[in-house]
Every structure is written in C-alpha cells, then in structure tokens.
Amino acid sequence: MNDLKTNRLVQAFAELRAAGKKTLVPFLTAGYPDLAGTRAMLEDFEARGVRVAELGIPFSDPIADGPVIQSSYTEVLASGQRTDQVLEMVREYREGGGKLGLAAMVSYSIVFRHGVQRFLDQCSQAGVDAVLIPDLPLNEAGEVEKLARSRGLANVMLIAPTTQPPRRLEIARHSTGFVYYVSIAGITGERDRLSEATLAAVAELRTHVDLPICVGFGVSNPATVAEVCRVADGAIVGSAIVHRIQQHKDLPPAELAARIGAFVSELLAPVL
C-alpha cells in the first residue's frame, strides 16, 4: 500500500460520505487490558458497523491525556508491553481479515526514538492506516507529512479551540485521512455535553474544508455523538470507552468484548 487513495481509512470515509453517513470512531488503549482483548474488541466493533478506530499507543508521559487514559497507559507499560508488540497485534488482526481503518495515536517521543522513517515503515507494513501524533504540531510536522504520504499513510493533524482561524485552514490543508477537531482546550476525559461554540466552530470549518472532520476530547455518550455528527463526519470517543474497560477488565476476553461492544452499539445508534 503506497497510495493514499487506496488507504483503508481514506476509503472508509469516502464510502461513508457517498452513502450520506456519519461515523463513530472508538478509541482503544492498545493492549488494555491485554493485546488479545484489544484485537477481540476491534473485531467486535467491526461486526457492529464501526469503520474507523483509533489505537492509543501507550506512552509514559502523555501530557494531553486525562486520568483514565493515563492510568491505562501506565498499567500497560508496567506489564512490559512496548510499541513493537502493538504493531505485531495489528499485523495479526490484518492477517485475520480485519478491515477497520486504523489510526495509531502515538507520541513523537516514540516515533523519534524508533526513527521517523523506520517507524512509519513499521506502521505501514503492520497494516496501520494513519498516524496521529498529538505532540507534533504543524511547525514540526514537515518530515512526517512527507514520509507518511510516500508510504500511503495518512497523517492526521489536530486543530484546537485555541487555534487561530487562518492556522486552522493551514492545518486542515496539511492533514490527511481526516482532521481532528479537539472539542475543548484541555485534556482527554468524559464530559456531559459540548458547547455551542464548539459546534459552531466545526460548522464554520466545514464550510472551508473538504477533508473529513472528526471531533474528539470529551465526547462520551450517544447524545454528544449525535450532536457532533450534525456538523462533523465523525465523533471520537475515548475515555468513556477506556473507563468501561477499566471497570470490566477482569472479565474473560469474549465477555469483555461483548460488554464494550454493547456500549459501542449505543454510541453508534445515532449514526447507523
């Protein structure tokens, strides 16, 4: 795979748009509670109608993340799991026929240490479709953008509420796959509702940007998914899912996947 047009994630959004549909992008901490569990959940989500998912690669110092995702990362790292094993799981998921568009959220600390080229090669060989590097803002992203594109990987960039309008458009121009609108100035975590200002900002962005727009940070229930999807192409739900995994992590893998899957179905309902 070395062309963005044949990228699974890009195609998934194209098909959704052609069908006039919006989507839910569930986030999973890779390897939480373990890698077999993550894979089982991805397969379960796909069966329920999810098209694109985000995989958080555990990092020791995730400064954009709230307590729920942070503590899942800490637990996974304490078990000894590292990034290579996550990519191995993705490879096995693909070998098993998994078709979700997968965006790997990964700190630049990890990317840099692996070597940008080598890391992107590993991602694309494993079957990752997009990288999303939350601590690599536009000013520093040139190299990744170029190298990702030449490997047919999307590079998803983020726009924050604090981003000035001209810069929003520039970020959207450089982003591939989709552009991630961060709904609040702050860290990840569950919030009951989104502000009108957020929805208005996304609607405004929509009028200038053709690339799919997904909204995340704080989206945590079916009502907010529905709200977001009035103006955006997708709603990203992270902490609310990881929180439920935390509550049920001692269940056998199949039961855990079913539990979490049931919640994902609730979140999907407004967009199916």
Add this chain to the structure above:
Amino acid sequence: MTTASDNATRAGYFGPYGGQYVPETLMAALEQLSAEYDKAMGDPGFRGDLDRCYREIAGRPSELYFCRRLTEALGGAKIYLKREDMNHTGAHKINNTLGQALLTLRMGKKRVIAETGAGQHGVATAMAAAVFGLDCDVYMGTEDIRRQSLNVFRMRLMGARVIGVSSGQCTLKDALNEAMRDWMGSVEHTHYIIGTVAGPHPFPAMVREFQSCIGREARKQMLSAEGRLPDLIVACVGGGSNAAGIFAPMIADASVRMIGVEAGGRSLNLGDHAASLSLGRPGVLHGSLSYILQDADGQTADVHSVSAGLDYPGVGPELAYWKDIGRVGYTTCGDDEAIDAVVTLSRAEGIIPALESAHAVAEAIKQAPKMKKGQILLVNLSGRGDKDCNEIASILERKGVKI
C-alpha cells in the same frame, strides 16, 4: 532523523535541539509568549523593571566569594563561589520567576502555575505571585513533598496552593506533566512559569536570558577581583538553568573551560541516576528535542538522585548543543560524593550548599588540586541547603556519621 543542518537556522533551535513538540492547544500560548517576550526585551521599560526587581526583591547582585580555607586545603586552583544561595528565597530560581511574572502581567494573565522538584522554583514562583498579586498553583511530586517539606510550607505560607502529584515516580518529571495538563485547560488566563531551560520554545532561550544575570555579574566580578576570567566554571545540571545562566555570558570566551555536573545517583545503571547528557541520547520530552534518558521504545526511564532538583530525565536543548560542539564538558557526581561535599563546604567556609549545588562543589573539589596554584575555578553555588537539612541529617544518621 532530523539533522543539525536542517534545524540549525530555525527559530527555537540550538543546532538540532529544541523545537516545540507540544499539543496544538498550547501553540497559541507559546506564540503569544514569544511575541510578548520579544517585545519586552526590546523595551527599556521592561529591562528597567526587571533590573529593579533583581535589586530590590532578589537582592542582586549576588556576591562573588573567595574560598580561602577550601583553596588552601586543596592546594590547587583558587576557588570562588558565585553566591546564588544568598538570593532572596535561597536559590537562582528567583531570577527567572521575576522575569516571567513581569511577562505574565504584560500578557494580562491573572494566574501562574509551576512545577517544582526541590521546591526552590515553587517558592520563587509563590514569592513572585505574592509580590504581584497573582493566583498561584504549584505542582510537586509527593516524594519531593516529603523530602523538601520546608519548601512546601514556605509556598503555602506565601499563599500558593501546592498540589501533590502521585503518578510515575512522584518527582519532578511527573510534576511537569501535571502542570502541562493544567495549562492545556487554563491557557487562556494562566501563564506556566517553567523553572528551567527545558520545555518548548521560547522557554529555553527565555529562561537562559533571565538567568544570565548570574554570568554577566560573575564576569565583571572576576575581572575586578582577579583582573581576568576564570579558567574553569563548574555548575550543577538538572534542567540546566543555573548552568546556562553562568555559562552563557562567557561562552564566547574561549579560554574559559566549563563543566556541567549531573546527578550520578546510586550508580550509572539506567534507573539509578539522572545524567541525561552524560548517559542519555537525543530524544523528545516535554516539548523539546534534547538528550534524555529513555528505553529503546522511547518510554521515559526512571531516574534517581538524592537531590530533588536534579532528579529529572531530560535537560535543556542548549546544553545538549554545547555538548555536541564540545564547548561544555559534562560529568556526574554520585549521591554520596554530594553529601560529602555538603559537609566539606559547611566546615571549610561556613556555607551549607543545597544538595543540587553540592554536586558542583564535589566536582570543584576534584578539579582544584589538578589545576595550577594561580588558576581560578568558579563554582555556581546555585542555592542554599536549609531545605535539605532534615534529609541530610537522616542520610548521615543512616550512614553512621556523627555531626
């Protein structure tokens, strides 16, 4: 990998090091800060205000002190101390917090936050917040709250809230993470006063500039005391702010050798020390590319030092640049040597150094006898040891040393 030539001429870079590796949410604030800082530095009014704060609040200039008895005992170079321990609040940290507090006022922000390890930066931030009427929250690892309890009390007494951080190793790195997270959500009305020359641009250059009063004064004081510059300057390195502050104004003076001393901790095995420049490699942490201690996956390594202010897995990007171009040498000093240096300096000169500064003193004790009698060795005594007295007492007791 990004190469030196790619980044050498980009703003915010020192050779290949530096940059702004932070979430997009913070970019607007960094831009605002850069713009305000540039404007302030070109404004004689700001410089005048800062000089007055240095004089009237910090008590600058700090003295240059000749260690007569220590010099005689070691029988080599003449040892001088730059007495940052004599500053108000007890360390060099005040030089930076005064500068950043003035910028906070200029930006119209009403609240400041800070991370602290030894508590000296927290105390200096709390003090500046009290002087200028700002709200102040300080993040501090719970392990550091234990070992630097005097400073916790001082911060609270001056009206700051001290928020314990119990993630990771419960030390400086974890406090910095939590302060960044606070800033992510409060950036519109809050300024984050980073306490060292690390973090995203413009912090490394800005904090170095605010700390450069140390080296500018020392340069002048040396010339008037000895008619020449020192042969060697030694400073301890945590994030690198006191070292950058004394080195930068003499970095162009080729005759002056410079050594930065990192925490050698218990041993030089990963996890037992905090010597990022001596034993780490280039990587990204807390907003900039520099030397860091991490595993092969890019996960930040555990670190250890007896000194809370040096107990940090990263270091400022400019110090990394100085390493690569061979301008500054870096070495380590173990926990035990630092404790010994506290005792030595206390007995020889009646000066109780902070545990951080004791790392520099220990290196000076090693270097002085190797130097010629007329040569000059200048040590940046970055802070005083009052805050460490309980910790030092219990360590000495464990070692069976009678005081």
